[in-house]
Amino acid sequence: MNCEFLKTFFTDPMKLVGEWFVILPALVLLLSTAAAVVVRNLIHAALLLTLSFIALGITFIALGAEFVGFVQLLVYVGAVAMIIVFAILLTRPDQLTKSGSALSGIGPAGGAAIGFALLAALLTFVFSSPMARKPLPASVSAPVAAIGEALMGDYVVVLIVIGVLLTAALVGAAVIAMEDKP
C-alpha cells in the first residue's frame, strides 16, 4: 500500500504529468492574485489571496521544495490569512470608505508607477546578488534533516535574530491589547 504514485505525483512531477503539474498551480497563483487585486469586495479579495497562498504552496511542492511548501501552507493559510480576515472584520465599514491615506490621491497611474518601480528595484537586487550567478544544482531535493542542520548550523544567528524579532512583536502586541489597570 506504500504507494509510489502519490509520492512521485507530489515530489517528482516531471515523471508523471509532465510540466503541467507545475504550470497549473502557477497559473492559479497568477490568476487568483490578479483577481484579489481587482475584486471590489474585501472579503472576496482576502479569500482569493488565501487561494493564491495555497497555490504558491503547491507550486513549491511541485518544484520539489516539500518542506517550504508545507510551511507556506501552515503559516500563510493557517495564520496570516486568518489575521487578514480578522483585521477586515474588526474594521468598521465607514472607516474603509473614507480612506485618509496619503497615497489615495495619486490615482491608478501613480499606483502602477510605484508598483513597477518596486518590482524593478526587487529584480535588480535579485539578479545582482551572488545567489543568482551560481549555477542551478542538479537535484532539487531538500530533506527536512538537511534543512534543520542548515538552520541550526550555518544560519543559526539569523534564526535567533528572527526569533527575537518575533518575540518582541508578540510582546508589543500583548502590551497594546492589555487593559489599563486603574
Next chain:
Amino acid sequence: MMALLDRAPVELLHWFLGVLGSFGVPAWILAIISALIIIGTIIGVFLGLFALTSVMERKILARVQNRYGPNRVGPFGLFQPVADGIKMITKEDLVPRTADWVVHLLAPVVMMVPALMVLAILPYGRGMVPAEFDAGILYFFAVGAGTEVAVFMAGWASNNKYSVLGAMRAIAQMISYELPLVISAIVAAMIAGSLSPSAIVAAQSGFAFGFLPQWFAFTPWGFAAAFIFYICALAESNRSPFDLPEGESELVAGHLTEYSGFKYATFFMAEYVGMFAICGMFVTLFLGGWQAPLPFLDIVPSWCWFFGKACFVAFTMIWVRATVPRLRIDHLLAFAWKFLLPMSFAAFLSAAAWHYAGRGPLAWLTSLAIVGIPYLVLGTAFTNRFAVSRRTYQFSE
C-alpha cells in the same frame, strides 16, 4: 496465517493489480487505478466509522445520562445513520437571500477536503502508509489549516450575526490551540528524530523487560505531551468541553446556523472524519501506532490495533463530552495561552533533557522534574485564580 491476515489489504491490492496487469493494462493506468483504490478504501472506511460513531456517540451519551438513546431503527437502533442520511438528503437546502451564495456553497467543500486529505499520511498498519512523506507530520498540520478558512467562509457567507460571532470564536480557539498542539507533536518527532509518521511509529517499537511497550505516552515528557495533544485535539475538532463556537444557548449553532440539509451533513461528516484523523495522529505519535501493546498480542493484524486504538481514543472523547461542562470563552483562551503553551514548552525541554541524559534512570528523574515543577506551579496558580468562591447575587436597581 496471521501474517497473511496482517498483510491482507496490501496483498489483495497487489493481486488485483497483477490480474489487471496480466490483461496488458499499461503501468501508468495501473498506478492511477491503485491510487484510486487506496483513496476509495480510506474514504469508505472513514465514512463507515463516521456512521458508526454518530450512532455510538448517542448511545454512549444516553448510557452516561441513564436513558436509552436511539433504539427504534433496526436492531439496537443501529440503522439510525441510514435514516439520518435519508433525512439529510431529502431536506430542503435553504440559502438565506442576503447570503453570499458562492462562498456559502464552497464552505462545506473546503471543510471536507482537508479532513479527507490528512488521512493520506497516517500509518494504518505494517507497511500501510498511503503517502510516505519526509515531513508527514508537517503535512498533517499544514493541510489541516484549511479547516479554519472553511469555518470563516461558512460564518461570513451566511450573513448572520450569530454565524460571524461563532466563526470568530472558532477561529480564535483553533489558532490558540494549534500552537500547543503542534509543539507537543514536535516533541514526539524530536525524540524519534524524524517528521515522518512511520519513523515515529518505528521509534516506539520493542518492549522493556520483555513486556512493557516503549510507547512515548509511557515516559514523563511523552505523557505530558500526549495530555496536551489530547486537550488541543478536543479543541481543534470543536468538541465538548470546547464546543462553544456552536454553544446553542448563546449562538444558535455558530457558523452552522444557516446551513441545512446536505450541506449541514457535510460539515457534520467533516467534523467527525477530522476527529478520527486527529485520534489517528494521537495514536501514531504517542500510543505506538499500529503496534501491539503486549508481545504475544502481535498475532492480531496491525491495522486492527491501529483502528482499535483510534476508536478507543474517540470513545474517551465522547466520554469527556458526557462528563465535562462547557468552558467560557475567556477561560478557554486563557487556558490555552497561560497553561497549555508553557506546559508544552516544558514538555519540549523535558524531552531534550531525556535525550541528553541518556534515557536511563537519571533521564527519568530530570525529565519528570522539568515537566512536574511547572505543572505544580502553573496548576496551583490556576486553581487559585479560578477558585470557586461563595456566590452572591446582586439584583439590578
